[in-house]
Amino acid sequence: MTMFCYQCEQTAKGIGCTKAGVCGKDADTAALQDLLVHAAEGISQYAHRARQLGAVDNEIDVFVIEALFVTVTNVNFDAEQVAQWVTRAAEIKDKAKKLYEGAAGKDAEALTGPAQWQPGGTTGELIAQGQAVTKTNAIERFGPDVAGLQELVLCGLKGTAAYVDHAQIMGVADDGVYAFFHEALDYLAGEPTDVGELTGKALKVGEVNLKAMEMLDTANTGEFGHPEPTEVRVTPVAGKAILISGHDLKDLAELLEQTEGKGINVFTHGEMLPALAYPKLKKHAHLAGNYGGAWQDQRKEFDAFPGAILLTTNCLQKPADSYKGRLFTTGLVRWADVAHIDTGDNGAKDFSPVIEAALAAEGFTADADAETITIGFARNAVMSVADKVIEAVKAGKIRHFFLIGGCDGAKSGRNYYTDLAQLVPDDCVILTLACGKYRFNKLDFGDIGGIPRLLDIGQCNDAHSAVQIAVALAGAFECGVNDLPLSFVLSWYEQKAVCILLSLLHLGIQNIRIGPSLPAFIGPNVLQVLVDTFNLTPISTPQEDLEAMLG
Numbered sequence: 001m002t003m004f005c006y007q008c009e010q011t012a013k014g015i016g017c018t019k020a021g022v023c024g025k026d027a028d029t030a031a032l033q034d035l036l037v038h039a040a041e042g043i044s045q046y047a048h049r050a051r052q053l054g055a056v057d058n059e060i061d062v063f064v065i066e067a068l069f070v071t072v073t074n075v076n077f078d079a080e081q082v083a084q085w086v087t088r089a090a091e092i093k094d095k096a097k098k099l100y101e102g103a104a105g106k107d108a109e110a111l112t113g114p115a116q117w118q119p120g121g122t123t124g125e126l127i128a129q130g131q132a133v134t135k136t137n138a139i140e141r142f143g144p145d146v147a148g149l150q151e152l153v154l155c156g157l158k159g160t161a162a163y164v165d166h167a168q169i170m171g172v173a174d175d176g177v178y179a180f181f182h183e184a185l186d187y188l189a190g191e192p193t194d195v196g197e198l199t200g201k202a203l204k205v206g207e208v209n210l211k212a213m214e215m216l217d218t219a220n221t222g223e224f225g226h227p228e229p230t231e232v233r234v235t236p237v238a239g240k241a242i243l244i245s246g247h248d249l250k251d252l253a254e255l256l257e258q259t260e261g262k263g264i265n266v267f268t269h270g271e272m273l274p275a276l277a278y279p280k281l282k283k284h285a286h287l288a289g290n291y292g293g294a295w296q297d298q299r300k301e302f303d304a305f306p307g308a309i310l311l312t313t314n315c316l317q318k319p320a321d322s323y324k325g326r327l328f329t330t331g332l333v334r335w336a337d338v339a340h341i342d343t344g345d346n347g348a349k350d351f352s353p354v355i356e357a358a359l360a361a362e363g364f365t366a367d368a369d370a371e372t373i374t375i376g377f378a379r380n381a382v383m384s385v386a387d388k389v390i391e392a393v394k395a396g397k398i399r400h401f402f403l404i405g406g407c408d409g410a411k412s413g414r415n416y417y418t419d420l421a422q423l424v425p426d427d428c429v430i431l432t433l434a435c436g437k438y439r440f441n442k443l444d445f446g447d448i449g450g451i452p453r454l455l456d457i458g459q460c461n462d463a464h465s466a467v468q469i470a471v472a473l474a475g476a477f478e479c480g481v482n483d484l485p486l487s488f489v490l491s492w493y494e495q496k497a498v499c500i501l502l503s504l505l506h507l508g509i510q511n512i513r514i515g516p517s518l519p520a521f522i523g524p525n526v527l528q529v530l531v532d533t534f535n536l537t538p539i540s541t542p543q544e545d546l547e548a549m550l551g
Ligand code: SF4
Pocket: 005, 006, 007, 008, 009, 010, 011, 012, 016, 017, 020, 021, 022, 023, 024, 025, 030, 073, 074
């Protein structure tokens, strides 16, 4: 075994990737990412104690968030670059140690565990250090349930870190959230084994993730306005073209400004689709529409796209040679021999290389037949028609709501979500979010008295909007969310889906269905706890599940 990673849904054989990642992550990168998490725990051991003594340092806080995001599935595949993160982590750990020792004075404790780690001098030595802290150690020492719960907490933190990072890039941060990250990583550094305590910590991650998603909502809506129902084109228009994928709206805003008047159309891909509904983004006439579907189709779709492609966050797949030369990454996303756009000293990004690649490429030679879908049903848009929705429920015109969404993925079995959406009766409404929507978002579901039967809430982080909508409905009907005619059917793939699930469980939401398979790190006893406490249920067949949910 040269590596061990079981943090995402496509893990090998549903157990763990042991030679190379199914995602394309090689064993060296996996070891370095494990070491980076280990180093982040060491940093937080000091930062947590320093903070309790009133000493904080924003550079340390931001670094830990970014370091966790680097290790999220489909973000960074570049071993040399992850090694640089590890080297930097050693410097930040020294800084955190000084911060703590300065605050504690003669009372400073000598910390053990990851706090004591010192980096090897070469990349090879760092890789060996990473291999010594892989998850197999935890499984061997603590058994699958405890190790799995530790992984659940860590995965939740990784997903939440992604949202905190997006928000902090846009100037929205929260000291309490940073404090929790240090507290939780310090907790993991102590190798906790109490199942009840670990479960409680996982739910606490869910609570903090709600705050993180709210921060990101504040950042996005504050900068670009509230999403509004918008008909968007999903077929090509003639001309030079750039395709932008990932979740980072700020990158899109900068790209749109820099491409203004250059004769280039910008298309969204994957999780960037919801950007087309934000007033201050869609005002750009050259934001032409969406191209393609979810992340796992990118090798086929990027190959066919006749322009430049920009990946702002996950989910990146191993690029094919056919488009590698016109593919660019930015932010924390990396692939070893793919051009990267860094943030400049002025805090802005210069997308000139992307623009030049788009101008050099052929572009679309003709308009395709126009096809559109409607998006933009985030909390503000839905709340503005809440009276109509409540009236329709009271009149028996809307029988049930289904939230069918989450990550998409490559493995078979995900047609369940298409089949389920198609089977949903005509007097029911489907709410959706994240890239799982591509399983059915181009189908025509019609409307109920003017209310569309398919309401696309937005990106995965817009689960915050979904929660707000559910809470508002519960308020209107003077009941709890669990008493609403509302069923959650989630598809998971990676760590953002994990933190969203933890948020829903923290809110006490029962009867969530999850698929296409359960996380490999959830041990049998932990699963039983989740079933007993929350009635969390693996998906079955669309017919059986629908009958149970409507029953
Ligand atoms: S992220 Fe997923 S596919 Fe990649 S190595 Fe880890 S478990 Fe395997």
